[in-house]
Amino acid sequence: MTYGLSIRPRVLVNVSRIDMSTTILGFNSSAPIMIAPTAMHKLAHQEGEVATARAAAACNTIMALSFMSTCTVEEVASSCNAVRFFQFYVYKRRDITALMVQRAVRNGFKALILTVDTPRLGRREADIKNKMIAPQLKNFEGLLSTEVVTDKGSNLEAFASGTLDASLCWEDIGWLRSITDLPILIKGVLTHEDAIRAVEVGVAGIVVSNHGARQLDYAPATINVLEEVVLAVQGKIPVFLDGGIRRGTDVFKALALGAQAVLIGRPVIYGLAAKGEHGVRRVIQMLKDELELTMALSGCCHLKDIARSHVRTGHERLQSRI
Numbered sequence: 001m002t003y004g005l006s007i008r009p010r011v012l013v014n015v016s017r018i019d020m021s022t023t024i025l026g027f028n029s030s031a032p033i034m035i036a037p038t039a040m041h042k043l044a045h046q047e048g049e050v051a052t053a054r055a056a057a058a059c060n061t062i063m064a065l066s067f068m069s070t071c072t073v074e075e076v077a078s079s080c081n082a083v084r085f086f087q088f089y090v091y092k093r094r095d096i097t098a099l100m101v102q103r104a105v106r107n108g109f110k111a112l113i114l115t116v117d118t119p120r121l122g123r124r125e126a127d128i129k130n131k132m133i134a135p136q137l138k139n140f141e142g143l144l145s146t147e148v149v150t151d152k153g154s155n156l157e158a159f160a161s162g163t164l165d166a167s168l169c170w171e172d173i174g175w176l177r178s179i180t181d182l183p184i185l186i187k188g189v190l191t192h193e194d195a196i197r198a199v200e201v202g203v204a205g206i207v208v209s210n211h212g213a214r215q216l217d218y219a220p221a222t223i224n225v226l227e228e229v230v231l232a233v234q235g236k237i238p239v240f241l242d243g244g245i246r247r248g249t250d251v252f253k254a255l256a257l258g259a260q261a262v263l264i265g266r267p268v269i270y271g272l273a274a275k276g277e278h279g280v281r282r283v284i285q286m287l288k289d290e291l292e293l294t295m296a297l298s299g300c301c302h303l304k305d306i307a308r309s310h311v312r313t314g315h316e317r318l319q320s321r322i
């Protein structure tokens with residue numbers, strides 16, 4: 001994912017013990033790796049988000065549950081003791097969003113993640129071609145039907161355009177903060193301007209994300225704008241990153257550029273599809289093993305040892321030649 005970004009390892013450091021543990025918004029995690037919110041896990045495995053949550057608990061990592069989950073927030077909450085964050089969208093029916101936030105609070109979710117890159121769904125041509133059908137999402141049973149009928153191709157797109165509130169704007173963060181005491185992260189920031197705004201409106205953190213390149217074509221690779229965001233927030237709130245994290249080396253690079261932790265989307269779904277809870281555990285364990293090895297080979301015993309000087313961008317390499 002990180003074309004042109006190389007690691008600058010330091011040698012002759014005592015790396016006989018490596019500690020990857022951290023806290024995220026004050027909650028312990030065995031590594032700076034969280035599960036990103038992804039919709040409809042039952043499309044990958046019949047146990048859906050419950051299996052994913054159990055894997056998160058087993059690995060002592062934090063799971064972000066998608067608003068568009070196929071298991072209810074209650075089912076996920078009662079399935080295990082993983083620390084869970086709840087991702088949400090603001091719907092035109094704001095009463096539904098408020099109700100879902102209340103349910104997340106009641107069920108012990110520890111933080112909220114507002115996804116802000118989706119006033120409308122991106123044009124997903126594969127979904128149109130394959131006539132993507134969103135199943136009825138159990139969270140919304142009795143509230144709204146997710147089985148929308150359309151002749152335009154993607155039912156998901158039709159559902160999204162009927163529900164997502166494209167009028168959502170910075171002023172509404174105040175409303176969200178008035179309906180909950182939980183910390184709110186915003187997911188989908190890619191510029192320093194929006195990062196500064198996020199700090200001003202009082203969110204608890206930022207997720208640098210381009211939604212796994214599913215929304216805006218020509219949005220930047222997240223790793224390339226991470227530092228811009230980190231510099232803008234000046235350490236006032238934590239910055240997280242998702243998108244294209246496939247190896248422990250990718251996690252290391254993101255941390256070196258200032259992310260406090262990363263989130264993993266597709267690899268978790270692949271693990272889930274292959275082997276349910278066990279598959280998700282394996283995916284997380286592989287990433288943790290790779291990060292640990294990367295830290296050892298780069299001379300870092302603790303996450304705080306991973307510094308900006310441990311990576312070099314393509315731009316920096318070019319400049320040093322001039």
Ligand SMILES: Cc1cc2nc3c(=O)[nH]c(=O)nc-3n(C[C@H](O)[C@H](O)[C@H](O)COP(=O)(O)O)c2cc1C
Nearest residue numbers: 036037038039066115211212242243244264265266
């Ligand atoms: C199948 C799928 C469903 C997703 N559903 C959601 C969602 O419901 N809410 C959300 O905020 N992001 C969603 N995302 C985006 C992820 O949270 C994340 O930003 C992205 O997948 C990270 O990139 P990666 O898949 O390369 O790790 C989804 C991504 C995928 C691949």
Ligand SMILES: CCCCC(=O)C(=O)O
Nearest residue numbers: 039068118121160211214
């Ligand atoms: C209306 C959003 C659909 C779920 C989502 O965020 C995704 O598929 O990327």
